[in-house]
Amino acid sequence: MRGMNMSPSESGAEIGFTWPIRVYYEDTDAGGIVFYANYLKFFERARTEWLRACGVEQDRLAQEAGALFVVRSTAVDYRAPARLDDLVRIVSRTERIGRASVDFSQEAWRDGTLLATGTIRVGCVDRVALRPAAIPAPVLAALRRGPTVTAPRVSTDNA
Amino acid sequence: MRGMNMSPSESGAEIGFTWPIRVYYEDTDAGGIVFYANYLKFFERARTEWLRACGVEQDRLAQEAGALFVVRSTAVDYRAPARLDDLVRIVSRTERIGRASVDFSQEAWRDGTLLATGTIRVGCVDRVALRPAAIPAPVLAALRRGPTVTAPRVSTDNA
Amino acid sequence: MRGMNMSPSESGAEIGFTWPIRVYYEDTDAGGIVFYANYLKFFERARTEWLRACGVEQDRLAQEAGALFVVRSTAVDYRAPARLDDLVRIVSRTERIGRASVDFSQEAWRDGTLLATGTIRVGCVDRVALRPAAIPAPVLAALRRGPTVTAPRVSTDNA
């Protein structure tokens, strides 16, 4: 499966889930480097694919369970710049999976260079009022199980 | 009022409606210039303010009339680059106001330099099914009247 | 290779080059659909990968040949909306390869639904003055040859 980088003896939770991102012109700014706010986009793409690898698709979650994941807080440190055409790899781990929110630790790497690190808190809300809500039980179980290579609903696009 | 540039003897329809846009890092790319796709954002901001100057706010339009304006087609020619910190002025005119769609002609200028020209077709759709719908009659009348300096619902922010 | 969809008897030029794009929250707007300006980003990602499949990387082109490709004009028709989590496929063809510019015809599809079509003219400029310049001869030859599955510099990320 695209993006998974696990040796057989290691679980996704221990190693992290890797998702590749190519840098295009849209991602850069006049400083010649990736615009810092765009790391939040990169991190979100990786969390979305982590969710998908857990068997959770956010559009279905909204339609079937009336639940949205929203970002509560973000903290990002920028270590080194990425540039046009770079291939960046986002490594994502869950630090805490609570009843109504999840804390992610995420890193952006280009080969052996750490570009940025982020801590992102994502909360579950009901779709209409946008008020905090418990993560639906089957979703919570899926998140705690983590990405599974054989998950039946895992996307295989780009494979 | 911010952005209007009409001499007393000229109507908005003849002269066009001018809206200023400052170029920030977010707008630029690694070529050192404004990323071309962002002119569509600049043009949309200007159309939104043109609508507001006509007394039409899109959030109310959606909530009260169940109508959305969506973009049907865009055509943009790029003439000269804009750069960080430039002050760009968007001039907007309606070329055709139909029952269900409006054609805008828009230009981006920096002082006397024409940066880009665009032709944008905007259509009215119902909010739920996203199917073409007639523009609500009072809105259509407001668009045909055009921006009015004394419009009571015109935003005065940034003034 | 990711994104190529060619039967053995057909060339890339005849069929088009396909690149998959997943829709994330960053791509959508409050209408619940992909923000129309973002199709220009999708089209650019696909053109960039088409170039890469031709053996051309834009960062090297800038550094080694002092040449940039810039967008001269865009024309996009929007047919049907794309939504969160959709998998969109961009099909790209060159309509004309001139000495200093290339015309692309591009389409966005979700399964059998045509979402948007675009005509994009890309011109070559020198990196410093941003003035029109001839496409360097080896690059021009590579573009005319088109994407090659066995191109040695073709990216294999995400494969």
Add this chain to the structure above:
Amino acid sequence: MRGMNMSPSESGAEIGFTWPIRVYYEDTDAGGIVFYANYLKFFERARTEWLRACGVEQDRLAQEAGALFVVRSTAVDYRAPARLDDLVRIVSRTERIGRASVDFSQEAWRDGTLLATGTIRVGCVDRVALRPAAIPAPVLAALRRGPTVTAPRVSTDNA
């Protein structure tokens, strides 16, 4: 001057510098609210205008002093959502002005509702190598003086 909100007896440093931002479609996502990453754009626009009100323009800073401000770290808490057509006001304060970096505290408000708070560290680098550099002395003095209503180089656009 646009965006300044200071009573005569209070300095910019004590009160904060206010910059208005209108929410357009480009800023929203399919959740119907402002996409969280875009608060970093809003905060940057406000910091840029704060700098301009201090008499510092970043394009000149790069060209004349070879210095760029780059973002070192960001931390944002999201309190309440903003929606299409909202008028958001960004209040910016400097918490620390060091020799090579500045810490900003920024808030996004819609009327009396606090939408988001951010802490942003901005560092000075030399333009070519992107390595940390001391803030040029006249710029440092201007930052310590803070925004001045009568600053000769303050932009008066949109006024």
